[in-house]
Amino acid sequence: MKPVDPRLLRQAKAARLFMAGSVAIGVATGLLVILQAVLLARGISGVVLHGSGVAEVAWWLAAVVAGRAVLMWLQEVVAQRAAAAVKSTLRRRVLEHSLKLGPSWLSGERSSQLTTLLTKGLDDLDPYFARYLPQLVLAATVPAGVVGWMATGDLIAAATVVVTLPLIPLFMALVGWATQAYSRRRQRALDVLAHHFSDVVSGLATLKLFGRAKGQAESVRRVTEEHRVASMASLRLAFLSSFVLELLASISVALVAVGVGLRLVDGKLGLETALLVLILAPEAYLPLRQVGAQFHASADGVAAGEEVFRVLETPLPLTGDRTDVPDLRSTGLHLHDVTVRYPDREQAALQGFDLDLWPGEVVALTGPSGAGKSTVLAAILGFVVPSAGVVVAGGSAMDEFDMGVWRQQFGWVPQRPGLRVGSIADNVRLGRPDATDAEVRQALDTAGAASLELDTQVGEQGQLLSGGQRRRVALARALVTDAPVLLLDEPTAGLDPAAEAAVVAGLRATGRTILLVAHRPALMDAADRVVSVSRELVTA
Template identity: 80%
Template sequence: MKPLDPRLLRRAKAARVFLVGSVVIGVATGFFIVVQAVLLAHAIAGVVLRGDGVGRVAWLLVGVVVARAVLVWVQEVVAQRAAAAVKSTLRRQVLEHSLKLGPAWLSGERSSALTTLLTKGLDDLDPYFARYLPQLVLAATVPAGVVGWMATGDLIAAGTVVVTLPLIPVFMALVGWATQAHSRRRQHALAVLAHHFSDVVAGLPTLKLFGRAKGQVRAVREVTDRHRVASMKSLRLAFLSSFVLELLASISVALVAVGVGLRLIDGKLGLETALLVLILAPEAYLPLRQVGAHFHASADGVAASEEVFRVLETPLPERGERTDVPDLRVTPLHLHDVTVRYPGRDEPALDGFDLDLWPGEVVALAGPSGAGKSTVLAAVLGFVLPERGMVIAGGSAADEFTPEHWRRQFAWVPQRPGLRTGTIADNIRLGHPDATDADVLRALADAGAAELAPTQQVGESGQLLSGGQRRRVALARALVTEAPVLLLDEPTAGLDAEAEAEVVSHLRRSGRTVLLVAHRPALLAAADRVVEVGQTSLGLRPSLRSRAGVAG
């Protein structure tokens, strides 16, 4: 585990500002430590040897103590603000990068683990900035200044500190290697726990329906116990390492004190110098001890930041920069020899697929589950890049255009449409923010959902709506757009026959190009053509079954 990851400085400007501020504060702190030690040694020696008063020196000491307190307060404020700024920056960068990576990448990530990383995981950076990094800067500045000043009075004591001081970083490195593994295991246990809870909560209605809800108690308890054990191991390691560092520092200071005492008795060292050395010696070890003490508190945050950088360093798929996308209302769309293979799978999800989609045509994709029908839609949208072949419009490949300009030509309804908290109208206007109330009502009617009120709340992820209602709201959201091409994945699932007939009738009358995934006979019968997606046992390309002229 690196004490300071350079990627953090590159990714977050606030981290660079904070590091510079910490160096300035660390140098000032080292200066005031030396001044305080000099004043204390001078005052005590004056009282013991000369019987001097301490009035003026006492006021100077008060000023130094106040100055050190102010530096600690400034350090805390700067650290907290830097931590908040860095967390905000990293969260924004991860979200933006995840969106650019697209649904294909997100489908391979656990959404609960990613959510935990961006919330609880990055919150663990607070102790890293507020405690660990300031002490790391102090450990790099204070001991050098303290030992240098000690050397002006007692070279032997300074040499003793120089020899014993490196023992603490050595043991810190040994402890750090063990802590790194524990922190990663703890982050993994927390991610598994979050994912398991997410799955249980999502499937709770089904589990309750079949009387299996209580059976999950044991599974949740086992996952929780694994997280508890990982956390307790991290705490045990933290306590043991703190004990080792404290013991090393105490023995080192004792060696300095013994040497100083012997030379003082022999008259080889003055009292004021001896006091100065004894006061400064613990200050040389203190920053390193504090680094070790705060290292464990920051380890979880550092482990989370490493996971963040893993996401941020995932290479983006190569995209074009053209913005002159052909108007698909008058331009055909061609898929030529499209082959898509998902990471970690031996067999391609789509193999050598060909399709010509003409303006105003309704084409249905049929075939067994897993044949690659949804992958066809993903390839058209650019969510996945073909391993071979291409999607062509107006003589140009789709990947030559910027994704945002290309996708404006399409409205998409996936298998599991996503809805956000708010009203039905709010969710429909995601497709067309300027849509009027009349446009919203018309889209609901065209989607076979005229009975739904636009002001009705949908709840988080549409939990206040049934599955069929969520799909109809998503369909209305697609229909309210001005996109010339509709990509629909089972758009009438959950609808009764009458509502389905209304939706099919509207799709036929809309004049838009429609590419839909269908299993239901009514949708297949309404299509101008039905394209069978899937491979035969001989590995042949998908066959094309024409149904031109079939009315809906």
């Protein structure tokens, strides 16, 4: 686990500014620490030896203490602002990168894991910026200044500090290796808990229907216990490591104090110098001890940061930059020997698939579940990159075009369409934000949703609608676009025969090119051609 991850400095400008400000504050703090020790030693020795000079020293000492308080406040303000800016930047970049990676990549990621990372995970960066990094800067600046100043008065004491000081970073490194493993284990336990709890909540209605809801309590309790054990193990290690570092620092300061005391008794060291060394010695060890303590507080944030960079460093599919995409109203779309393989599967999801889709044609893809029908749609949309073969339009390969411009040619209804909180009209307008109420109404009518009102609220993920209503709203969202080609994955699933017939009639009436995944006879009968998809053999 790196003390300062250079990827964090590259990804967030606020982190670079924060580090520069922390260095300046750290240098100023180091100077004030030395000045405070000098004033204390001078004041105490003045009282003991001369019985005077306290008032002037007291005023200067008060000013130094006030200065250190101001620097601490300034460090806290800078750290909190930097943490907020960095978290905002990382959240935005992870979301943008996830969207660019596409639905196929997102389907491979646990949605609850990504949600936990972007919420609780990144919030753990607060201790990293507010506590750990400032203390790391102090550890790099204060001990050097303190030892240098001590050397001007007592070389032996300074040498003692120089010899014993590296023991603290050494033990910190040993503890850090163990902490890294514990933090990752705790992060994994949190991911499992979030994923399991999300699955239980999302399927609670089904579990309740079959009388299995109470049976999940023990499973949730078991996962929660695993997270508790992992968290307590991290806390136990943090307390034990703090004890080790405190013990090392105490023994080191004691060695310095014994040497100073012996030389003071022998008359080889003045009182003011001895006091200065004794006051400065703990200050040399304190920043390193605090780094060890804050390291544990920030470990969860560092682990979350590593997960963020794992997402950000996932390579994006290579695409072209051409914007002159052929108009699919007047030209065909062709798939030649397309093979798609997913990284986590040995068998190809789609093997040697060929398809010619002509303007105004309705083509149905059929085949057993898992044969690759949805993968055909994903390959056309550029959500997956074929390992072999090519998608061609107007004599040019799809990968020559900018994907944003290419996808404007298609209206898409996935197998599990998603809806956002808002009205039905709001969800339909996701396809075309400038659509009028009349155009939204027409799209809904064509999708067989004439009974739905535009201002009807859909709820979270469309929970206030039935499954068939959600699918029809998603179909209307595709229809309201100007896209010449519609890619529909089981568009009539969950509909009764009468509603299905209305949808089929509406789709035929649009005159658009339609490629649909079909299992139901009504859709196959409505198609101009039926194309069979199978892993062993692909036929048209």
